[in-house]
Amino acid sequence: MFDALAERLEDAWKKLRGQDKISQSNIQEALKEVRRALLSADVNLQVVKDFVADVETKAQGAEVLSGVRPDQQFIKIVYDELVQVMGETNIPLAQVDTAPTIVLMAGLQGTGKTTATAKLALHLQKQNRTCLLVATDVYRPAAIDQLVTLGQQINVPVFELGADADPVEIARQGVARAKETGVDTVIIDTAGRLQIDQDMMGELARIKQTVQPHETLLVVDSMTGQEAANLTRTFHDQIGITGAILTKLDGDTRGGAALSVRRVSGQPIKFVGVGEKVEALQPFYPDRMASRILGMGDVLTLVEKAQEEIDLADAEKMQEKMLTAKFDFSDFLKQMRLLKNMGSLGGLMKMIPGMGKLSADQLQQGETKLKQSEALINSMTAEERRNPDLLASSPSRRRRIARGAGYTERDVTNLVSEFTKMRNLMQQMSRGQMPGMAGMGGM
Ligand code: GDP
Numbered sequence: 001m002f003d004a005l006a007e008r009l010e011d012a013w014k015k016l017r018g019q020d021k022i023s024q025s026n027i028q029e030a031l032k033e034v035r036r037a038l039l040s041a042d043v044n045l046q047v048v049k050d051f052v053a054d055v056e057t058k059a060q061g062a063e064v065l066s067g068v069r070p071d072q073q074f075i076k077i078v079y080d081e082l083v084q085v086m087g088e089t090n091i092p093l094a095q096v097d098t099a100p101t102i103v104l105m106a107g108l109q110g111t112g113k114t115t116a117t118a119k120l121a122l123h124l125q126k127q128n129r130t131c132l133l134v135a136t137d138v139y140r141p142a143a144i145d146q147l148v149t150l151g152q153q154i155n156v157p158v159f160e161l162g163a164d165a166d167p168v169e170i171a172r173q174g175v176a177r178a179k180e181t182g183v184d185t186v187i188i189d190t191a192g193r194l195q196i197d198q199d200m201m202g203e204l205a206r207i208k209q210t211v212q213p214h215e216t217l218l219v220v221d222s223m224t225g226q227e228a229a230n231l232t233r234t235f236h237d238q239i240g241i242t243g244a245i246l247t248k249l250d251g252d253t254r255g256g257a258a259l260s261v262r263r264v265s266g267q268p269i270k271f272v273g274v275g276e277k278v279e280a281l282q283p284f285y286p287d288r289m290a291s292r293i294l295g296m297g298d299v300l301t302l303v304e305k306a307q308e309e310i311d312l313a314d315a316e317k318m319q320e321k322m323l324t325a326k327f328d329f330s331d332f333l334k335q336m337r338l339l340k341n342m343g344s345l346g347g348l349m350k351m352i353p354g355m356g357k358l359s360a361d362q363l364q365q366g367e368t369k370l371k372q373s374e375a376l377i378n379s380m381t382a383e384e385r386r387n388p389d390l391l392a393s394s395p396s397r398r399r400r401i402a403r404g405a406g407y408t409e410r411d412v413t414n415l416v417s418e419f420t421k422m423r424n425l426m427q428q429m430s431r432g433q434m435p436g437m438a439g440m441g442g443m
Contacts (some may be wrong), residue, residue: 024224027059030074042225042256047085047263055081079290085259086286091243091268093124093185094214100178101185102211106204106235107174107219109192112247112273114143116219117189118150119273119281120245129184134174135160136167136207147189153276157181167191170205188213196231201238208239217270218244220257228257229264236265246284247273258289327426329385332419333377372407376415379404388423391416405407 031052038048058077095101103120107113112139121131133151137143141163151158159174171188178186190207193200201278208216222227235241244261249272261269269284378386379401384390391397391412400411405411 008303024060026070027056027074031059034078038256038259044226044229044256044260044264046228047260050110051081051085051259051264082259082290082293083286084313086262086284086289088286090283090285090429091270092283093120093270094242095129095185096214099182099214100175100185102175102178103185103187103211103215103217104204104208104213105187105189105217105219106239106241107192108196108221108231109140109194111192111219111221111224112245113192113219113274114146114150114189114271115278116217116245116247116271116281117147117187118154118156118278120187120271121151121156121185121438122154122184122278123271123281125154130182131156132174132178132181132183132186133158134171134186135186136170136174136188138163138165138167138170139191143189143191150278167203168206168210171211175211196234198331200408201234204239207337214243215243218261218265220246220261222249222257222272223251226258226260230283232261232264236267241265241267243267243270245269245273245281250274250280258293329377329380329388329419332422372405372411373415375405376401376407376412388416388419392420 034055035048035052038051039045043051055078058081059074062073062077093101093103105113117133121133124131133147133156135144135147135158137147144160144163144238148158148160159170159177161170161173167190174188175186188207188211190204191200216239216351218232218235219246220231222228224231232241244265244267246258246261246269258269260265269289272282272289274280334434380391384397384401391401395409398409398416402409402412
């Protein structure tokens with residue numbers, strides 16, 4: 001899927017390959033390709049514009065890393081931005097403490113709303129959550145039958161009052177039934193129309209008002225393309241959604257909708273439909289989607305490799321600084337971030353002697369420390385960052401920094417002392433001594 005998009009992006013990388021760094025001029029061609037690629041994938045125009053502008057800013061601001069090919073650096077920037085636009089992590093369905101969790105399904109007719117209702121119930125069942133489905137689409141009697149049949153198939157009860165009842169009343173009674181029977185989650189299927197229609201919106205709004213759902217999920221057909229943005233905007237403005245389900249991703253569909261829905265509503269895509277069967281529902285993972293949109297089977301490997309090289313280039317630079325003792329607070333912060341990003345310290349430890357002693361526990365504490373250090377260093381002036389000795393001799397500077405960051409003067413003192421220790425360690429290392437390594441048996 002998204003083959004065309006993949007090819008276009010491939011072209012964009014090619015334009016950067018062979019160049020020795022990302023620059024103002026060579027980036028323009030690559031950005032044009034990204035723009036064309038996304039447009040041809042039916043990503044909404046405004047979304048494309050914003051996306052490309054963000055990528056441009058990031059690419060231009062990106063430090064040129066020696067040893068990393070510019071196309072690799074660029075692919076990483078585009079990939080990261082895609083992941084970020086689509087929400088970074090998977091956000092699961094809400095679950096409230098006082099059951100039932102109420103889920104309202106919304107969307108146009110034919111998007112796969114009724115199917116998604118059953119799929120969601122099956123998914124929750126597998127997590128030992130019990131469900132009740134509520135059929136409020138009285139305009140298409142077949143829709144009620146369809147939900148009842150699906151319910152039987154997955155062994156989940158369906159609440160319905162036939163095709164003559166008022167949808168708002170069905171929803172209200174359905175939720176009441178869910179409370180009586182103590183089910184964990186009640187999922188309300190609603191009527192769709194072929195297009196946005198004020199009657200449909202009015203009814204949805206009334207149902208929402210009456211049952212006060214914890215989740216209102218917009219079901220979007222991924223074939224919708226450009227229109228997905230307008231559709232999402234209308235539903236979000238008029239009803240207010242908390243998330244979306246993107247259906248029919250198994251088909252010959254383009255990637256546009258995934259980008260547009262998130263960007264327009266700010267709400268996460270929670271699931272994707274990947275087939276007609278009730279089992280065909282998967283949690284939405286922005287990183288997987290990003291690599292699908294980029295379209296190359298091995299794009300993840302590529303991105304990982306780029307990341308590795310970026311880390312490596314960073315580490316090498318850092319080591320150089322350490323050895324020449326030009327290490328300042330900005331480097332200190334960068335190094336802490338790097339350690340955190342690495343997850344596994346393997347690669348870096350090899351490069352920095354003396355670092356091998358960190359335990360998992362210390363790494364955990366490091367996370368908290370990193371936040372604090374970041375805040376403190378951010379409230380330093382550029383001069384103080386470059387010249388840490390200024391702080392050692394000035395309590396008033398330390399107080400100002402502490403106040404600015406919301407910490408105590410003691411925290412600043414500790415930071416300065418840790419920094420000094422690390423710098424001393426480095427100076428020793430640069431003189432060829434290995435502090436703390438004595439007696440480690442030739443390691
Ligand atoms: P509703 O009108 O929104 O309730 O849509 P339905 O649930 O009735 O689905 C409309 C059609 O789309 C049916 O034929 C479904 O089998 C099909 N469908 C729903 N979800 C998917 C999906 O994720 N992949 C595929 N290939 N078909 C789907």
